[in-house]
Amino acid sequence: MSAVANISAVEVIGASKIFNEGSDNQVDALLDVNLTIAPGEFVSLIGPSGCGKSTLLRLIANLLEPTQGVISVNGKTSAQARLDQDYGMAFQQAGLFDWRTVSKNIELPLELKGWNKKKRAARAAEMLELVKLQDFGNMYPWQLSGGMQQRVAIARALAAHPPLLLMDEPFGALDEMTREYMQGELLRICAETSTTVVFVTHSIPEAVYLSNRVVVMSPRPGRILEIIPVNLGSKRSELTRAADGFFRCITSVREALRGTHADHVASTAIRGAEER
Amino acid sequence: MKSLDRVKNIATPFVFGVVFLGLWEGAVKGFNLKPYFLAAPSKIMEQFLKNTTRIWEASAVSGSNALIGLCIGTIFGIAMSFLLSRFRFLSQLVTPLAISLNAIPIFVLVAVLNNMYSITSEIPRRFMVTLVVYFIVLVNVARGLTQVSSIQVELMRSYAASEFSILRKVRVPNAIPYLFTALKVAAPASVITAFVSEYFGGLQNGLGSRITSNIANSKNAAAWAYVLGACLLGLAFYTVSIILESLTRKGQSK
Numbered sequence: 001m002s003a004v005a006n007i008s009a010v011e012v013i014g015a016s017k018i019f020n021e022g023s024d025n026q027v028d029a030l031l032d033v034n035l036t037i038a039p040g041e042f043v044s045l046i047g048p049s050g051c052g053k054s055t056l057l058r059l060i061a062n063l064l065e066p067t068q069g070v071i072s073v074n075g076k077t078s079a080q081a082r083l084d085q086d087y088g089m090a091f092q093q094a095g096l097f098d099w100r101t102v103s104k105n106i107e108l109p110l111e112l113k114g115w116n117k118k119k120r121a122a123r124a125a126e127m128l129e130l131v132k133l134q135d136f137g138n139m140y141p142w143q144l145s146g147g148m149q150q151r152v153a154i155a156r157a158l159a160a161h162p163p164l165l166l167m168d169e170p171f172g173a174l175d176e177m178t179r180e181y182m183q184g185e186l187l188r189i190c191a192e193t194s195t196t197v198v199f200v201t202h203s204i205p206e207a208v209y210l211s212n213r214v215v216v217m218s219p220r221p222g223r224i225l226e227i228i229p230v231n232l233g234s235k236r237s238e239l240t241r242a243a244d245g246f247f248r249c250i251t252s253v254r255e256a257l258r259g260t261h262a263d264h265v266a267s268t269a270i271r272g273a274e275e276r
Numbered sequence: 277m278k279s280l281d282r283v284k285n286i287a288t289p290f291v292f293g294v295v296f297l298g299l300w301e302g303a304v305k306g307f308n309l310k311p312y313f314l315a316a317p318s319k320i321m322e323q324f325l326k327n328t329t330r331i332w333e334a335s336a337v338s339g340s341n342a343l344i345g346l347c348i349g350t351i352f353g354i355a356m357s358f359l360l361s362r363f364r365f366l367s368q369l370v371t372p373l374a375i376s377l378n379a380i381p382i383f384v385l386v387a388v389l390n391n392m393y394s395i396t397s398e399i400p401r402r403f404m405v406t407l408v409v410y411f412i413v414l415v416n417v418a419r420g421l422t423q424v425s426s427i428q429v430e431l432m433r434s435y436a437a438s439e440f441s442i443l444r445k446v447r448v449p450n451a452i453p454y455l456f457t458a459l460k461v462a463a464p465a466s467v468i469t470a471f472v473s474e475y476f477g478g479l480q481n482g483l484g485s486r487i488t489s490n491i492a493n494s495k496n497a498a499a500w501a502y503v504l505g506a507c508l509l510g511l512a513f514y515t516v517s518i519i520l521e522s523l524t525r526k527g528q529s530k
Binding site for chain 1: 425427428430431432433434435436437441445446449450452
């Protein structure tokens with residue numbers, strides 16, 4: 001939609017988030033985070049559990065308010081972007097509504113936008129085709145496998161054609177084979193729709209395979225330790241997973257996560273191989 | 277295989293029932309038990325067939341008391357559960373009370389209610405049924421409205437949905453199975469409460485009072501015939517609640 005080149009898809013300036021400020025169970029989740037994401041970019045957030053990567057995603061989504069700092073999405077405040085449904089969201093659980101058919105699940109964000117029935121049905125059909133589930137529109141979510149449910153969740157997140165997709169470990173509950181297939185599908189879908197993605201994950205290979213840049217975060221309070229560019233080209237395939245560059249990036253991310261840099265150079269080649 | 281299983285599922289309890297009745301009949305005849313001690317199934321059936329009109333009339337009285345109380349209690353229970361889900365402090369106030377009341381036989385209150393109203397009034401019984409049903413429905417539906425998936429609520433917020441939209445599109449659909457679970461418990465409970473309420477005096481027109489009066493007159497078989505009527509009425513309420521549930525599901529299940 002508003003793919004004007006000089007407007008960032010996401011801009012986070014000096015964002016901090018403190019939960020329960022001033023009380024005994026105060027949690028400093030995020031500390032002075034700065035991040036700019038260009039339109040069409042795929043950025044992963046990676047870090048140990050509790051490093052605030054999900055918190056950062058929710059700040060961008062305006063599901064949480066930052067304690068300090070400014071967040072803009074598409075050149076608007078994050079609050080306005082949420083009201084305008086400028087982003088779609090997907091979580092580790094598909095979070096589909098059991099009482100709605102697959103099509104009706106996808107139509108939900110459109111219903112809330114006030115689209116009429118015909119327009120909604122047409123868009124749902126289009127999205128089902130995009131995620132290759134065109135024969136499943138009239139089924140109920142529980143009749144689908146985990147991977148299929150997650151594809152429905154992605155279709156729903158993209159139904160309103162938002163320029164930005166926010167994903168919180170969306171493939172975390174899937175088995176390895178399905179997971180790799182879904183990664184390929186996600187890249188294809190994002191390329192077809194030129195969607196910007198912010199992707200939270202625990203998996204280093206997943207982050208590297210998908211991203212243009214990997215944002216490595218520190219344990220609590222979450223800060224950005226390093227932003228690692230992934231130069232694997234825009235076309236990724238199964239061959240990418242065997243490329244030298246892929247392993248080099250995995251090593252860099254792992255070292256950034258450990259906070260060590262040149263220390264383990266000798267052993268990294270072997271470690272990289274383990275990661276396939 | 278599947279149809280065979282179904283036959284098995286129906287045949288097993290059926291055979292058990294027939295054998296049980298046979299043993300009962302045999303025991304009464306064999307040990308020559310006196311009718312005031314235990315009536316034989318054949319005598320009970322005889323009484324049941326002889327008194328069908330009366331049993332039907334008494335069932336209509338108890339049944340309508342139960343039904344009226346069930347409807348009013350359900351409506352108020354649903355209304356209150358919406359208020360509770362909207363106002364947290366109210367929920368903290370009422371929920372523990374409602375849960376504890378569900379655990380005790382509050383229908384004994386009918387004795388007190390009988391004193392408050394005229395002895396010829398059906399109101400105390402209907403009120404008692406209403407109260408019992410109200411708390412069952414309240415606790416369950418409130419749970420359905422509040423225990424929604426946090427992801428679904430977050431999703432709705434990401435769509436900039438209003439609280440009302442979240443209620444309509446997430447909380448209410450989520451609460452519907454809870455409502456039918458409540459009704460499955462409340463429907464038989466309403467019948468039981470209607471009968472038992474009659475044991476505490478008042479009008480002598482329902483199944484419960486007929487059972488007590490027949491026992492008082494040593495008409496054991498007739499009392500059993502009314503018990504049979506009570507069973508059938510309770511079963512009817514339960515069956516209707518199950519049919520209603522299956523209609524709303526329409527092939528959906530978890």
